[in-house]
Amino acid sequence: MADISANFLGIKSPNPFWLASAPPTDKKINVLRAFEAGWGGVVWKTLGSQVKNVSSRYSAVNFGGHKIMGFNNIELISDRPLDINLKEISECIKLFPDRAMVVSLMADNDRNSWHELIMKVEDTGAHGLELNFGCPHGMTERGMGAAVGQDPQIAAMVVEWVMEKTTIPVITKLTPNVHSPVPTGIACVKAGTNALSLINTIQSVTGIDLDTLVPNPYVAGKSVFGGYCGPAVKPIALKMLTTISQDPVTSKVPISGIGGVSTWRDAVEFMLLGASNVQVCTAAMKHGFRIVEDMCEGLNNWMDDKGYATIYDFIGKSVEKITHWEDLDINYHHIAKINQDKCIHCGLCYIACEDTSHQSINLNYGKPYNTYTIKEEECVGCNLCQLMCPVTDCITMEEHRVAPDYINWKMWQEEGKPLNDH
Amino acid sequence: MAIINNRLTKEQYEKNFSDIHPPFETQDAALVEANRCLFCYDAPCMKSCPTSIDVPKFIKQISTGNIKGSAHTIFSSNILGASCSKVCPVEKLCEGACVYNLMDEEAIPIAKLQRYSTEIAMKNNWQLFKRKDAPLGDGGRKKVAIIGAGPAGLSCAHTLSKEGVDVTIYEKESKGGGLMTYGIAAYKVTPQFCEDEVNYITAIGGIEIKYHQKLGVNVSLEELQENYDAVYLAIGVGLARQLEIPGEDLNGVEDAIKFIYNLRNIEYSTVAVGDKVAVIGMGMTAIDAATQAKRLGAKEVTMLYRRTEHEKPCTQVELDIAMLDGCNIIWLAAPKEILGQDGKVNAIVCSKMQLEQLDASGRRSPVDTGETFTLEVDMVIKAAGQMPFESLVKNYSIDNKSGKVVINKNCETNIPGVFAGGDAVNGGKEVVDAVQAGKDGAKGILEFLSRKDG
Ligand SMILES: Cc1cc2nc3c(=O)[nH]c(=O)nc-3n(C[C@H](O)[C@H](O)[C@H](O)COP(=O)(O)OP(=O)(O)OC[C@H]3O[C@@H](n4cnc5c(N)ncnc54)[C@H](O)[C@@H]3O)c2cc1C
Ligand SMILES: Cc1cc2nc3c(=O)[nH]c(=O)nc-3n(C[C@H](O)[C@H](O)[C@H](O)COP(=O)(O)O)c2cc1C
Ligand code: SF4
Numbered sequence: 001m002a003d004i005s006a007n008f009l010g011i012k013s014p015n016p017f018w019l020a021s022a023p024p025t026d027k028k029i030n031v032l033r034a035f036e037a038g039w040g041g042v043v044w045k046t047l048g049s050q051v052k053n054v055s056s057r058y059s060a061v062n063f064g065g066h067k068i069m070g071f072n073n074i075e076l077i078s079d080r081p082l083d084i085n086l087k088e089i090s091e092c093i094k095l096f097p098d099r100a101m102v103v104s105l106m107a108d109n110d111r112n113s114w115h116e117l118i119m120k121v122e123d124t125g126a127h128g129l130e131l132n133f134g135c136p137h138g139m140t141e142r143g144m145g146a147a148v149g150q151d152p153q154i155a156a157m158v159v160e161w162v163m164e165k166t167t168i169p170v171i172t173k174l175t176p177n178v179h180s181p182v183p184t185g186i187a188c189v190k191a192g193t194n195a196l197s198l199i200n201t202i203q204s205v206t207g208i209d210l211d212t213l214v215p216n217p218y219v220a221g222k223s224v225f226g227g228y229c230g231p232a233v234k235p236i237a238l239k240m241l242t243t244i245s246q247d248p249v250t251s252k253v254p255i256s257g258i259g260g261v262s263t264w265r266d267a268v269e270f271m272l273l274g275a276s277n278v279q280v281c282t283a284a285m286k287h288g289f290r291i292v293e294d295m296c297e298g299l300n301n302w303m304d305d306k307g308y309a310t311i312y313d314f315i316g317k318s319v320e321k322i323t324h325w326e327d328l329d330i331n332y333h334h335i336a337k338i339n340q341d342k343c344i345h346c347g348l349c350y351i352a353c354e355d356t357s358h359q360s361i362n363l364n365y366g367k368p369y370n371t372y373t374i375k376e377e378e379c380v381g382c383n384l385c386q387l388m389c390p391v392t393d394c395i396t397m398e399e400h401r402v403a404p405d406y407i408n409w410k411m412w413q414e415e416g417k418p419l420n421d422h
Numbered sequence: 423m424a425i426i427n428n429r430l431t432k433e434q435y436e437k438n439f440s441d442i443h444p445p446f447e448t449q450d451a452a453l454v455e456a457n458r459c460l461f462c463y464d465a466p467c468m469k470s471c472p473t474s475i476d477v478p479k480f481i482k483q484i485s486t487g488n489i490k491g492s493a494h495t496i497f498s499s500n501i502l503g504a505s506c507s508k509v510c511p512v513e514k515l516c517e518g519a520c521v522y523n524l525m526d527e528e529a530i531p532i533a534k535l536q537r538y539s540t541e542i543a544m545k546n547n548w549q550l551f552k553r554k555d556a557p558l559g560d561g562g563r564k565k566v567a568i569i570g571a572g573p574a575g576l577s578c579a580h581t582l583s584k585e586g587v588d589v590t591i592y593e594k595e596s597k598g599g600g601l602m603t604y605g606i607a608a609y610k611v612t613p614q615f616c617e618d619e620v621n622y623i624t625a626i627g628g629i630e631i632k633y634h635q636k637l638g639v640n641v642s643l644e645e646l647q648e649n650y651d652a653v654y655l656a657i658g659v660g661l662a663r664q665l666e667i668p669g670e671d672l673n674g675v676e677d678a679i680k681f682i683y684n685l686r687n688i689e690y691s692t693v694a695v696g697d698k699v700a701v702i703g704m705g706m707t708a709i710d711a712a713t714q715a716k717r718l719g720a721k722e723v724t725m726l727y728r729r730t731e732h733e734k735p736c737t738q739v740e741l742d743i744a745m746l747d748g749c750n751i752i753w754l755a756a757p758k759e760i761l762g763q764d765g766k767v768n769a770i771v772c773s774k775m776q777l778e779q780l781d782a783s784g785r786r787s788p789v790d791t792g793e794t795f796t797l798e799v800d801m802v803i804k805a806a807g808q809m810p811f812e813s814l815v816k817n818y819s820i821d822n823k824s825g826k827v828v829i830n831k832n833c834e835t836n837i838p839g840v841f842a843g844g845d846a847v848n849g850g851k852e853v854v855d856a857v858q859a860g861k862d863g864a865k866g867i868l869e870f871l872s873r874k875d876g
């Protein structure tokens with residue numbers, strides 16, 4: 001059995017799965033249930049200035065008959081009294097001393113407010129702090145949340161205030177509502193943050209009710225931009241994570257990966273791209289805390305299969321595999337191949353290629369089943385048909401190098417090699 | 423042993439004759455299945471539907487919440503799409519070809535989804551088609567007479583009406599729908615549903631149905647040729663084939679079509695059935711007669727077929743219905759003689775058959791082994807194929823093959839301007855084939871009408 005325990009900035013947890021700062025972590029009753037279910041740690045719902053929430057608060061994007069491909073909220077930070085939160089935090093720590101307890105903070109935008117808040121939170125015995133520079137709605141209008149994270153200078157200033165006071169590790173949570181999270185990340189690392197986490201939610205409009213014409217979620221006939229998360233944002237989160245993992249400054253600190261993690265597979269992908277642990281919100285909100293069981297077992301089995309003894313044996317292994325387009329090998333070529341024994345004759349590969357790609361699939365009419373074959377000389381190896389095919393391993397992409405040697409685009413141009421002729 | 427009615431309670435009758443393929447209860451249930459559909463290209467299911475309904479399209483339209491569009495997609499190919507969704511032997515048509523079969527997974531329930539959209543359309547009386555305007559100039563609308571308000575006749579009428587032709591249907595019975603109303607098993611479609619469907623179809627306008635009008639009795643072909651620009655014969659086929667064995671005239675020997683006709687036409691409790699019933703044949707009609715005899719309360723129903731299970735004309739799904747209803751099946755049994763006492767059936771004697779080696783045509787025909795066996799029964803239902811209306815066809819000198827009307831590729835008979843289709847031509851297939859025949863017939867007629875003009 002592999003060892004899946006994690007040590008993030010000295011904060012230990014039996015597994016690398018934390019619940020992200022959000023409703024699942026906003027009070028004792030949830031957090032105790034989460035710990036009982038097996039979660040490694042929590043980032044307590046953001047504490048800070050007093051707010052009031054609205055009704056309703058959530059909306060979702062469904063896809064292909066599946067609910068909640070993407071999730072969206074217009075909730076603010078914790079609307080419960082600070083002293084109740086603090087009392088419950090310390091109770092949870094006492095009941096589950098082996099779990100990570102990090103508290104998310106978003107104070108009013110002045111040094112004193114931050115200092116006061118930090119002292120009170122440290123008194124609970126919390127293991128770390130997470131600075132919420134990411135909330136994209138409600139708080140930005142008051143110069144907080146994403147408004148801080150979007151401006152590297154302001155972010156650095158707040159991190160400095162925090163670092164003056166704190167005695168426990170600090171994670172800075174970055175907003176994705178920027179062209180790149182790297183400038184703010186660099187500024188925060190230089191200002192002393194011990195770690196980074198990303199992403200927070202992405203500003204969005206999830207949809208419109210075609211009867212009322214009001215976008216959702218709605219509050220008395222109006223809506224606002226919300227924060228988007230869940231499986232739909234995972235690819236964006238992974239991309240942003242990669243840029244942080246590849247930057248020479250930000251890659252020096254540990255990263256907590258967030259955004260659409262729903263399974264152990266997602267978690268492994270985040271970790272391969274440099275996350276030392278992951279945080280989860282939407283998946284838990286959709287299925288409850290029990291999903292952590294398969295996350296632990298799946299991670300464990302995968303690590304055993306691959307021979308990784310600890311999570312540190314694979315964290316970051318895929319970072320170097322994402323390169324620049326100019327460095328890709330132009331002599332690499334692969335061609336689709338259809339396994340006729342597996343094919344169910346649905347024609348999806350054909351119509352995709354014929355209408356929108358390179359007309360590289362033959363259709364031989366049959367009643368009721370047509371036969372589809374690849375025109376090898378036409379196939380550009382784009383993968384489209386393989387992506388369409390409903391049968392696993394029915395279409396495989398077979399390597400047919402154009403030439404044995406590596407050549408990239410710049411070299412290609414310098415050597416005056418020909419462009420496509422069709 | 424006796425042939426008596428009123429064997430069951432009201433509740434039992436209701437239960438036995440309730441819908442055999444219940445519809446989706448909710449939109450969510452329909453969506454689960456609609457979303458499974460792969461939206462195949464040049465879809466095998468569509469190619470296996472005799473009316474070529476664009477199945478992936480109408481299912482996709484369910485999943486996008488465009489039910490009106492979905493119903494329109496179905497009805498544009500098959501105006502009896504609602505009935506077909508209840509009566510088609512889909513296991514050998516669309517669903518039998520669904521690509522999921524090739525993954526050894528349940529096929530998409532195409533018919534059930536088809537029923538979902540079409541029932542909503544009918545319930546809301548969405549009129550999805552508009553007639554073409556009357557042509558300008560002399561003559562106004564063309565007029566076509568159709569004989570028979572069954573699936574073929576209705577389909578032809580609707581297609582012609584859409585194209586701006588005025589149609590009059592002559593129907594011998596008091597209701598439309600043909601065998602839909604008078605033949606198909608009650609647990610598949612109800613007479614009320616058939617009536618609603620006829621009304622829904624004719625609501626497009628330009629279709630008048632004259633009931634109690636029998637060709638050859640109340641109206642003649644010559645009259646029709648005189649008064650209309652073209653005539654379409656959609657008269658279907660008639661009663662069950664005679665067995666041509668001794669005892670066939672005994673009391674208790676019934677024609678399956680007549681037996682079912684009664685069942686469709688009067689209260690279930692007034693339809694009499696024997697204690698021990700033999701059903702001869704293994705086609706759709708035989709299955710329907712056997713299961714419904716059982717469902718009326720017969721104690722024992724035995725189906726007799728002269729070939730083996732391998733050659734059975736019904737589908738496995740239908741055979742399963744009969745077996746689940748508790749019908750016995752004896753393969754390789756050919757009726758030889760029906761025995762009786764006091765003019766009433768009391769037994770049937772069958773020859774035991776065996777299959778010959780494959781003949782040149784690749785078929786094995788049954789031969790008598792000389793051995794016989796006797797089965798005690800008080801009722802014999804004949805369902806060994808139906809007979810075309812041979813004398814009617816011959817009286818009018820219409821080219822035919824033992825009563826089955828012969829048509830050319832334009833669906834025209836040897837008499838110019840007289841067209842035909844459906845069971846009357848193919849000798850008895852499915853509703854969906856008759857619907858396609860009606861469309862083909864309408865196409866032939868429209869070409870004929872424009873040629874006549876030109
Ligand atoms: C017992 C039974 C069960 C069946 N079960 C199924 C099933 O489950 N699924 C399926 O798809 N198919 C089934 N069929 C077959 C299906 O009913 C027929 O293929 C279909 O109805 C043929 O349509 P049609 O319009 O050609 O003929 P019909 O439906 O027979 O319609 C012919 C019409 O013409 C009228 N007519 C006949 N002669 C005259 C005349 N001289 N003057 C005026 N009107 C006349 C008749 O009254 C009738 O209304 C079944 C058939 C039978 C007998
Ligand atoms: C209802 C809701 C409330 C949230 N509140 C906070 C918050 O108070 N502080 C914070 O840092 N992030 C908050 N988030 C963002 C999540 O912590 C997380 O970054 C984001 O949802 C992406 O992860 P996921 O895809 O697993 O949901 C909230 C998310 C949701 C859905
Ligand atoms: S998509 Fe796959 S299963 Fe479908 S026709 Fe193409 S190769 Fe066959």
Ligand code: SF4
Pocket residue numbers: 470471472473474475477500503506507510512515516517532533536854
């Ligand atoms: S009409 Fe019948 S065969 Fe055609 S798609 Fe519908 S159910 Fe299937």
Ligand code: SF4
Pocket residue numbers: 346458459460461462465466467468477478481519520521522530532
């Ligand atoms: S074959 Fe099956 S999966 Fe494909 S379009 Fe038809 S119903 Fe859908």
